[in-house]
């Protein structure tokens with residue numbers, strides 16, 4: 157099970173995620189209580205070893221702007237929320253970067269198609285809100301064989317059940333490992349990664 161921990165803003169939370177075995181860490185580079193500057197993200201990147209994906213997260217920014225900001229932060233991956241096109245995917249790849257494309261569960265059917273991104277992320281209506289949804293319903297999207305992350309309202313206590321219900325390739329969390337909005341709880345970060353890694357693939 158691929159595990160991403162998102163919305164990290166301190167060296168301690170990065171270390172907790174990495175030490176627990178997270179495969180990816182996310183830095184929010186768009187308006188959010190979790191927002192970090194590119195300079196802060198670059199500093200946090202120092203705690204991310206090779207083999208762990210460091211992801212810059214964006215919402216409505218044009219793909220070219222997201223790429224420029226992520227590059228300024230030294231990140232290799234971008235995660236783009238909002239409606240995206242095959243041209244956006246090309247923009248990211250032509251810049252030599254890697255892409256997680258995020259769609260909300262309620263999006264139109266064509267949004268779930270393969271636009272060439274490396275990883276798809278299926279989220280709640282509002283990213284980073286901690287809202288849960290009917291995870292099993294994603295099975296109807298026919299994502300078998302794709303690399304995709306389940307997100308929205310996951311937490312240490314529900315991640316294993318949710319991932320199994322959805323037949324997820326991986327999981328992503330932010331709110332469910334926080335003590336208050338934007339403040340990561342290190343014990344919850346560890347518990348989440350452990351629970352997700354123990355979940356049935």
Ligand SMILES: O=C(O)c1ccccc1NCC(=O)[C@H](O)[C@H](O)COP(=O)(O)O
Pocket residue numbers: 162163182184186187188189190213214215237258277279280282283284285286287307308309310328329330331332
């Ligand atoms: O975290 C944010 O505030 C945020 C703002 C704008 C775009 C994306 C954002 N976060 C993305 C994520 O953290 C994850 O992809 C996911 O939505 C986490 O959801 P949750 O665990 O329910 O907080």
